[in-house]
Amino acid sequence: QSYIFYGPTMSPFTAYLIIRGISTLEIRIRQQEKNALKVAQFLENHPKVERVYFPGLDSHPQRDLVKKQMHGTGSVLSFVIKGGYAAGETMVNNVELVTLAVSLGCVESLIEHPASMTHSELSPEERKKSGINDSLIRLSVGLEDAEDIIDDLKRAFEKV
Template sequence: MGVVPSPLDCYLVNRSLKTLALRMEQHKKSSLKIAEWLAKHPKVTEVLHPGLSSHPQYELSKRQTCGHSGVFSFRHSGGLAESRKFLSSMKVFTLAESLGGYESLAELPSVMTHASVPAEQRKELGISDSLIRLSVGLEDTEDLIKDLEQAFEVAFK
């Protein structure tokens, strides 16, 4: 019928719920600040963050929600080689497919979460080798921005 959590799992969930609102507020503020920084970066061609007015569903998001999470995507002007260099040079962000935790994570959907999707369908969905997904955690926002900046320098030198 489903998973039966252990008493420890239940305790940990209950304990974590007490700080969820505070953590979500930090995810929200940090991800928006990083998205705004990325939108100005010369190597970034698009930022897909619902808190930015450039997002296709920005107005809908404002009407239907009271915020957003720390997960969003962006596209850069390079391809697969630049994406791999970018992700492998990160020092604060961790390369991972799991999103939405307290630590900052990054992934390349075209070869990770969506690798089994046929190439033509990935293209139709906009999942290219230059699309990077970030899950902004609770680390210092300036440290995360510095990490992204140094990763761009490595990937595009």
């Protein structure tokens, strides 16, 4: 007798949790996008920030293309902090509300400094060749109040 394996079967409770999460997904994504835009605008005007990469900003070089192709902008942004590697590392180590983590894409705000975290095994030359500036910081903006996220970033900037 032969059997056909269709893969593992999830529990009914797991299925319930997935359905429950999917039912609120759109509203969560839209709120995160609104928060990300507010945070990106704050960063764009901050004196310790050299550059912000976020497709929701009018200053984004491909903003017109974004408007044509996308219905939203997502909630992940990157920025280059003035002061090099040390400034980037100091910044991410001084947030309190935002979580220092290499994972991006959660309902909580997460921050990482690629040069000292995900790309730390590469030499500065290899990082530069790969487009990873030693001052680059990645931020996944979550569902927390945008002003609370901004206040947390302000406090971290004060330590840089």
